[in-house]
Amino acid sequence: MNMNHSSHTGIGTARTSSSLAIATSSATTSSWVSSSGKRIQREMMELNTDPPPDCSAGPKGDNLYHWISTFIGPPGTPYEDGIFFLDIIFPSEYPFEPPKVVFKTRIFNCNVDSSGNVHLGILKDGWSPALTITKVLLAIKSIFTNPDPYNALVPGIAHLYLADRTKHDDLAAEWTLRFAK
Amino acid sequence: MFRRNNIAARIFERQIRTPAPGTSVHCSRQFYENLVPSYTIYDVECPDHSFRKFTDDGQYLISFSKNNHDLIVYRPTWLSYSCKEEDCNNHDVPAKRFDSFFTELYCVTLASCNEVICKDFFLYVESNRFGLFATSTAQVHDAPATGGAIQGVPSIEKITFHLLRLEDGALLDEKVFSNDYVNLPHNMGVFLYDDLLAIVSLRYQTIHVLQIRDSGNLVDVRAIGAFCREDDELFLNSNIQGLENPDRSRTHQLNGDLVENGLQFNSDNSFLGGIKQRLLSFIFQGIWNEEMDQTQRVQCLKKKFYFHFQDYVDLIIWKVQFLDRYNLLIKFGSVDGGVGRNAEQHTSFFAVYNMETTEIVAFYQNSADDLYHLFEKFCDHFYVTSRNSLHMRFISSHSNSIHALEQLRCIKEKASSCSQFMKKMLASLPFSCQSLSPSPYFDQSLFRFDEKLISATERHRQSTDHPIKFISRRQPHTLKFKIKPGPEAGSIDGRAKKISSFLFHPFLPLALSIQQTFFLQSSVINIHFRR
Numbered sequence: 062m063n064m065n066h067s068s069h070t071g072i073g074t075a076r077t078s079s080s081l082a083i084a085t086s087s088a089t090t091s092s093w094v095s096s097s098g099k100r101i102q103r104e105m106m107e108l109n110t111d112p113p114p115d116c117s118a119g120p121k122g123d124n125l126y127h128w129i130s131t132f133i134g135p136p137g138t139p140y141e142d143g144i145f146f147l148d149i150i151f152p153s154e155y156p157f158e159p160p161k162v163v164f165k166t167r168i169f170n171c172n173v174d175s176s177g178n179v180h181l182g183i184l185k186d187g188w189s190p191a192l193t194i195t196k197v198l199l200a201i202k203s204i205f206t207n208p209d210p211y212n213a214l215v216p217g218i219a220h221l222y223l224a225d226r227t228k229h230d231d232l233a234a235e236w237t238l239r240f241a242k
Numbered sequence: 243m244f245r246r247n248n249i250a251a252r253i254f255e256r257q258i259r260t261p262a263p264g265t266s267v268h269c270s271r272q273f274y275e276n277l278v279p280s281y282t283i284y285d286v287e288c289p290d291h292s293f294r295k296f297t298d299d300g301q302y303l304i305s306f307s308k309n310n311h312d313l314i315v316y317r318p319t320w321l322s323y324s325c326k327e328e329d330c331n332n333h334d335v336p337a338k339r340f341d342s343f344f345t346e347l348y349c350v351t352l353a354s355c356n357e358v359i360c361k362d363f364f365l366y367v368e369s370n371r372f373g374l375f376a377t378s379t380a381q382v383h384d385a386p387a388t389g390g391a392i393q394g395v396p397s398i399e400k401i402t403f404h405l406l407r408l409e410d411g412a413l414l415d416e417k418v419f420s421n422d423y424v425n426l427p428h429n430m431g432v433f434l435y436d437d438l439l440a441i442v443s444l445r446y447q448t449i450h451v452l453q454i455r456d457s458g459n460l461v462d463v464r465a466i467g468a469f470c471r472e473d474d475e476l477f478l479n480s481n482i483q484g485l486e487n488p489d490r491s492r493t494h495q496l497n498g499d500l501v502e503n504g505l506q507f508n509s510d511n512s513f514l515g516g517i518k519q520r521l522l523s524f525i526f527q528g529i530w531n532e533e534m535d536q537t538q539r540v541q542c543l544k545k546k547f548y549f550h551f552q553d554y555v556d557l558i559i560w561k562v563q564f565l566d567r568y569n570l571l572i573k574f575g576s577v578d579g580g581v582g583r584n585a586e587q588h589t590s591f592f593a594v595y596n597m598e599t600t601e602i603v604a605f606y607q608n609s610a611d612d613l614y615h616l617f618e619k620f621c622d623h624f625y626v627t628s629r630n631s632l633h634m635r636f637i638s639s640h641s642n643s644i645h646a647l648e649q650l651r652c653i654k655e656k657a658s659s660c661s662q663f664m665k666k667m668l669a670s671l672p673f674s675c676q677s678l679s680p681s682p683y684f685d686q687s688l689f690r691f692d693e694k695l696i697s698a699t700e701r702h703r704q705s706t707d708h709p710i711k712f713i714s715r716r717q718p719h720t721l722k723f724k725i726k727p728g729p730e731a732g733s734i735d736g737r738a739k740k741i742s743s744f745l746f747h748p749f750l751p752l753a754l755s756i757q758q759t760f761f762l763q764s765s766v767i768n769i770h771f772r773r
Contacts, residue, residue, distance in 0.1 A: 109540045117530075117540065119548030129551045131526055131543075144523035146514060165514050167478070175482055177512055232481070239474050242520060242600065 097155040101125050104194045116198050118149065126151045130162075130198065132205065134241065139233035140168070140205050143241030147179075147201070149194070159188035160197060169236035171219035172204045172212070179204070180214040247716065249276040271636065274682040275689075275714055279751040279770040280723035284730040286767050288340035289314070293745055293754060293767070295700065297366045297373075298634060298680055300748045302408050303344055304373065310358040312351050313375060315408060316344035318747060343752070343769060348411040352404055353377040362427040365434045365676055367454055372414065374434070374454075375404045376426050385421070390468075391445045392558060394577040395423050403432075403441070405460055414458030422446060425561070428700075433675045435564035438463070442562050447515070449562050449570070451597065466570075467559075470516040470600035514555070516600075521574075521593060522554055524602035557591065563672030565623070568598045571672045592671060614664040617671065618650070624673055637678050637698060638686035645686040645715065649693070681746035681753075683712060689722065690715055696725065696744055705742035705757055707732040727755035728766050 102125065108118065118130035128149040134140030146165040152158040162184060164177035172180045183192060183200050213219030221229045252273060261269040291305040291314055303316040320343075353359050357377040365374040378401045385397030401419040406412065423445040425431035431442045439452040439460070448467035452460050464472040471477075514522065529546050533539035557574040565571050575590035592613060594603040606613040617624065621641035640647040657663035677700055683689055684698035689712045695703060696710050709726035713719055727742040738759050745754040751772040758765040 109537065109544075112536065112540060117543050119540075119544040121548055121551045123549070129548050133530075144519075144526055146519075146522060148512075163512060165512065166519055167513055169481075235477075236481075239471060239477065240516070240519065242523060 097151065097153055098125055100156055101151055107193065108195050113195065113199050113202060116202060118194065118198060132202065134237060135205050138205055139230040140237050143237035145241055156190040159184045162197065162201065167236060167240035169218065169233040170204055171208050171210050171215050171222055174214040178214065180212060182212065247275065249273065252276065271682055271685065271688065275722060277751050277772055278723040279753050279772055281771055281773040282726060283338050283769045286338065286340050286769050288767050292361050293756060294361060294364050295745055296747050298748055299368055300750065301371065304364055306359050306361045310361055311353045312349050313359065314349045315347045315411060317347055318752065319343060319345055320750065350411040360426040363429055365429060365432065367434065370456060371408050372454065372458065373406045373408045375406065377402045377404065392447060392577065395445045397421050397445060398423055405454065405458060407458060415460045417452065417460045419443065428677060429675045430561060433563045436567065438564065438567065440562050440564060440570065442559060447559055449559065464597065466597060467517055468515045470520065474516065518555060520600065520602050524605055525554065560590065561672050565594065568596050569603065570595045570597060573672055608668050609661050609665050611664060614668060617668060624671060634680050636685055637680055638684065643686045679746045680748045682749065683746060688715055689713065702741045702743045705740045725753065725755060725770055727768060728757040
């Protein structure tokens, strides 16, 4: 594993211990690293050549298993003009296990709980090794445009979404203005 | 045209000529070439206090007792005496005592038993003649980072800011920070602009903005850090309340308790703090909008943004200054650079943040040449403090004085690398509040002096036994006066390291020089004035 930061021209190179721990623990099970690592690398190439609109993702630092993703709130939704950052963490068993996705920016959405965890079918039981990071990003994008109130993590928001859409959208827009600019 | 520059000629000139429009103050300031603090009373008998500074309006001399518990305030008075004999000039000055120049107004105790006054901290609110002082308990270096505090920043059990009415020393208000860390030396962590005060809590990464009311109250205006708007936290808490899952309400109750204890950030610190979110989204949008080509954009974001993401997240607020009532200049850096010295070695970033719109307006690295050029050309826009008072407008800087600019260019040419030079110059940003003396004797259009030995910046300096010369800028560049700190005959032990500091009255030809020798408790104080 290349831990040399000489090409790194920016600020101090302190990496979080957790990301190092993931890197080293996965290095010990080398057969997994090579297959999951290669797979992630391939998906990155695929993503880079044809990224979904208004979103982007890339590895944080030099850790292939920890990505950061950015979504620009889609126009016409209460999330418009917001910038949302997410953590995407790939398990070493990837693609047989789904990646874990957590919002790092506060969002008012019935599919995201108060700690930022995302509820998406394809990230739980609906996961299939045939899915790719591009598919995951598209699925996340869908909760901005079409939240799913019937599989909600926050029932209060889901209820508001169904009962009083205007109030829901006003609140979501206010959250975007306060926490996602 | 040949012009005489003695005082009589100048007074005559003033009578018969109207100065060019807008230069009347400049013209009258020329009299300072004739009225100089050239007479020195060496080793004055004076109270054993540490003298801090003259207030910028010249009304008060601030000093602290040696045990750093009491504040003693003096009124500078002009020495007056009469002489009956004919050759008055040959007589010695009759009063050589400290109290012939300064009248003690009062002495108040600011620090309780386990606290001391931070003697390098003092801010003057000129409009109301209030003084802001700070006391603190001892610093704990290996304090555990609890309750949202960041690792690696020391802790002080109690820091108290005291707002006093300097007229009579009455305590008006106090603001206490507990288990926190504010960089107090040289007013580094606190900035005063008009009636607004910004206090940087290094430990909790929050900029507290307070207002000093005319009534003498310190009022919290907003706290910038975890949240941006003053009611964000309230909004969030009141919003989540009704929307959570019923079976989660118990954990929510727990969260509510934590909120009351000020511990709520522990429970969900996975979210980016308010100011970090603004910063990261500003950087992201900059890169996103810069590159229109899809594939180029992906590569740029990968290299410039995602690769450094954690480094940006780990940045901490080092120092803050106001640029105007709404815009703050914030310096971000790594944890070790914020507390340690030699901060210029570290990479750091500057952000302009509008606290009203909660937007980042601009973001620069500390080697950015565009920021340096702004700094070189518009330096005065960074020195924004108390510009409402007249004489403060005449503090020399390389943006308003051709001589200071020449000096800067000279250093720039000598510098080995241009980027290192720019980094070094930008290291002075954000400026420390009220760190410059407005004394006309530091006006570079009037006098030339060795900036290494003395300058308008209030700092302790290494001193030599040689007097410091102030030479006229005008032809024929004559020596106008000398300031010599320390005993008249020079120090007994010439090798001992000596430190001097100078307190100049803002407009009178009056100055104090204080020389301290290492390992010796006593200091030698000289009074320099015009006889």
